[in-house]
Structures are given as C-alpha cells and as structure tokens.
Amino acid sequence: MKEAIEFLNAHKTGCFATVENGKPRVRPWAFMLEDGGKFWFCTANNKDVYRQLKENPHMEFTSWEVFTIFRISGEVKFSQDIEMKKKILEENPGLKSLYGANDPVFEIFYLEHGNISFAGKTYEF
Structure with missing residues (x-):
C-alpha cells in the first residue's frame, strides 16, 4: 500500500466521481493528503458535489500517469476537525x-470503508 500512497501524493490531481439522481457525475479534482490511514479531500458546502455526497456518500477518485492508474473509492465521512482543516490548508497553499x-x-471529508486499486493490486481500508 505504501507504493500506492506515494503515487497518489505525487499525482494529486485527477477525476472525482459522485452520483446524482442515479447517474455518475465526474469532475476534475485534487486529493489533499493521507493521514493516519484516512484519505482526505475538501469542498465547499455551497457546491453540488457537497449536496451529492450528503445524499449518497459513495465516491471514487482516480489519477494516472501514462499506463499507471490509481483508483480509490469508498464512503465519505465529513469532519469538522479544525486541526485537520489547518493541516490541509498548510499542505495545499492554493486553498488558502x-x-x-x-x-x-x-468542508473536509475522508474516505472510510473503501479500497484502492493500483498497479494490478487491490487494497482494502
């Protein structure tokens, strides 16, 4: 799993998928960070993606480089942890x-009860 996390940290931009009215919605996105086995992302609570995740907390994010593909999916858990918000902002200066x-x-959120697909391997978390 270490190799997969290193790849993700080096390739933070990708595509983020949610579900709206039973149909997929995909948009460009950025991974924020991995901390303590949790994979963190963020958004604003006035965006459609926030509403979609509240209605259906399942999502998928993918990033790639040539023929190397990283995919992570799972259930979203929102958090109000102010220290984690600060950490995300510090590690991603563009957000400031x-x-x-x-x-x-x-709003910040992490994935829970999911899996990673990377380099032909699948990891559960």
Whole structure:
C-alpha cells in the first residue's frame, strides 16, 4: 500500500466521481493528503458535489500517469476537525486564497470503508 500512497501524493490531481439522481457525475479534482490511514479531500458546502455526497456518500477518485492508474473509492465521512482543516490548508497553499480553517463554507471529508486499486493490486481500508 505504501507504493500506492506515494503515487497518489505525487499525482494529486485527477477525476472525482459522485452520483446524482442515479447517474455518475465526474469532475476534475485534487486529493489533499493521507493521514493516519484516512484519505482526505475538501469542498465547499455551497457546491453540488457537497449536496451529492450528503445524499449518497459513495465516491471514487482516480489519477494516472501514462499506463499507471490509481483508483480509490469508498464512503465519505465529513469532519469538522479544525486541526485537520489547518493541516490541509498548510499542505495545499492554493486553498488558502479560497478558504480559512474557520470558514463556514469550507468542508473536509475522508474516505472510510473503501479500497484502492493500483498497479494490478487491490487494497482494502
């Protein structure tokens, strides 16, 4: 699994899929960080993706380089952990121009009960 996480940290941008009205919705996205076995992402609570995840908490994110594909899917759990919000903002400076840790619109979430597919292997978490 270490190799998969290293790949993800080096290839943080990709495609993020949710479900809306039983149909897939895919958009460009960025992975934030892995911490303690949790895979963290963020959004704003005024976006469609936030509403979609509240209605159906299952998602998938994929990133790639040539023929190497990383895919992670699982169930989203939202968090109000202010220290994790600060950590995400520190490790992703571009977000600081959009949000602050106490911004009521800024939402963070992690994946729980999911799996990773990478280099022909599958890992459960």
